[in-house]
Amino acid sequence: MTIPGISETAAAHTASLKPPHFVLEDIVRPNILSLQPYRCARDDYQEGILLDANENSLGHALPSGSSALPLNGHENIKGGNDAAAAQDAVAGPSDPLDLHRYPDPSLFGIKSTLAKHRNLPGDEHVFLGVGSDEVIDLIQRVVCTPGKDAIAVCPPTYGMYSVCAAVNDVGVVKVPLRVDDGDFSLDVDALLSTLRSTPNIKIIYLCSPGNPTGTLLDLRDVRRILDEPTYKGLVVVDEAYIDFAEEEIRLGRRDKAQQVSAVPLLAEYKNLVVSQTLSKAYGLAGIRMGIAYSSPALIQIMNNAKAPYNVPQPTAHLASLALSPAGVDRARLHIKQLLDNRDELLAALLPIPGVGDVMGGNDANFLLVQILDAPKTQGGKPDSARAGRVYKRMAEERGLVVRNRSSDLGCAGCLRITVGTQIENRRCVELIGEMLRAEGIGA
Template sequence: MVAASAPKPPQFSLEKAIRKNILALAPYRCARDDYSEGILLDANENALGHALPKESKQQQNGHAVDTSFDDLDLNRYPSPTHFDIKQRLCELRNVPSPHNFFLGVGSDECIDLLFRITCIPGKDRVLVCPPTYGMYGVCAQVNDVEVVKVNLDVEGGAFRPKVDEINRTLSEAAQSANPIKLLFLCSPGNPTGTLIPLDDIRAILSNPDYEGLVVVDEAYIDFAGADKSAVRLLIEEGWSNLVIMQTLSKGFGLAAIRLGIAISSPEIIQVLNNIKAPYNISTPTASLALRALSPTGLSLFRQNIQTLLDNRTYLRDELLKLPAIINILGAPDANFLMAQVGDKDGKPDNKRAHDAYLHLAETDKVVVRFRGNEYGCEACLRVTVGTKEECDEVVKKLGEFLQ
């Protein structure tokens, strides 16, 4: 796979996209940046080791299996680079170099750092496309960045970006004293579940007036198909103003280890590395990530994805059998569905949906997410695809209440 020879778009440069004080920053140099082997007396670590009680090995299939972290050097600071994880991600995502990857404490750290490297507080702006992931707005407020909204086209549950309106908004902002420096596209969307076509992303990337970054959040991409990822726009087509975010939380089922991923040009990745905390990814997190990205781990990952895809189809069919579920909005591209609750006349009923949400959670101990207050999601319950038994239970309890 060969990257495009000429960077695109022609007007994009780090000097325009990244804050000047960030580009001038001399990053903190930690002890492990220099040496990581030998008698390590340079980082004020505890040479006696950690103080955790030793755990006994558990028996699995007649064999002793160490499920603890006793063999890890927990008294030592972790690697600041984790090139071993990044190399395995290269193989998984068909990316040529570990230098295209940044690892963060969940995607939320990646989001926050992108704000910090691009947006001058109180001056620059960010564009989002509701309904979308709420942390974009939270990070904007924390960083004192104004949010510009261009709602998705929600007609018929399409949830597709209004590309012409987005580009018009970007072009107008480029002529103002308060430019837009970041644009977030969630694909597949949360809470929409809908994959954004690559042609739509490409049309925004090619806006000749926009000098900021386009960020495509692909937390749920493994449920849509890795071949649908915007990574190909970065690697095969060479769009240098593109950042893709992924995670091990969803498809890999490792939400608790908090490992987020940003994929971009080596130049942008270097800027993110320059401002991150020196040891942001812990040794236990790295150890579990390497296990998940091993050949055995990837085999289990792919089996689980297929099971969830089968369960997603099953759950969709069963939900639509309920008379009060009048629609499944969005496309089934993620590991959840948006079920729209109707009244006796078949019209969306927000109160009924909210009542169902509360009853399921408080009485039946079946917890879904009410999304009826978001744009284009009236009377919607977002239901995560669970095990076959969990799918049956949520359909049963929802049907009982709605009757």
């Protein structure tokens, strides 16, 4: 069956990819596969006197004297016109983003920029969503039949995979990471065994670097799953934190031959989706920009099924600035500083009596730190109750908030600490020491 909207070239490219046992049309829900997408007004025309979309022709309602985003030299994105001048006269503040208009689907060239940034052939490999959570949810909605199909997750992992499954009435099969040695690697044999015995699993979510583990997955393991002939579903690799590991390679802190992102595997595999975000390395959590990279066929299906105008104009514009050469340079400077801060934070935490191991691979912008029932030199063991008290007292009495992950599989006694500024990190170290001394450790 032909996917509505896909070009012959894109369809042929998808068909040329492996593995031969994977047929996208066989796993996408039939009603989604045949869906005729909603055609937006801005799909056809973006300029001129636009009386086609029932927009407010008088402009936005922002109060006079306010600003619709300072644009740093991008003030005339769509060109001046009499309508804009008339709007200014009525509404007061300027509207360089045309906020009273629905967004242009081209979205400031973001898809093409991202494709080039990731060495992909073109923007037909790129989907944009409202944060990675829209990507996670939408893939389930186009593939999984409610009340029948299931996803697989590898705990400890990001909780939204299971939340979306609950919302969509999709089952969740858990295949834990190897937690005994604290490295949180994939148990590939157990995962493949589960896939062979559970044919209704349509999606596997793999988090790399993991949350809350901070551990990069071995791409050889990912390949084994992609190549498994009995598994007919999708493999989704969630790479929200991948920029930190990639920057370590650029800085010479990792083997330059090491491949950390799964994106290059898209040149071979059509059963792979890689999700990323601008929330972490680019510091744009507030704009909610999520990205999915995959075969053109699956990207077309996701575009057919998404809500119209799902990415707001201000979000798209700010993302385009961050992805400009100057924005990428700034992001890399910030990443380098965070990596340095992470090293300093790690070095400062470990000598504190009552702090145990820093778990996982430390490949992201956070640390997963054990809180013990006694100093490590005295054989202290992870203490989840104490970790909870330290977490709660720091937040409520000292105004410093970390994340209590002690109830997660393999994370007994663990607090997840986001790497902050040097001042914030020093305050965190000081307070953890203070809280543990109040618990009678190291006093």
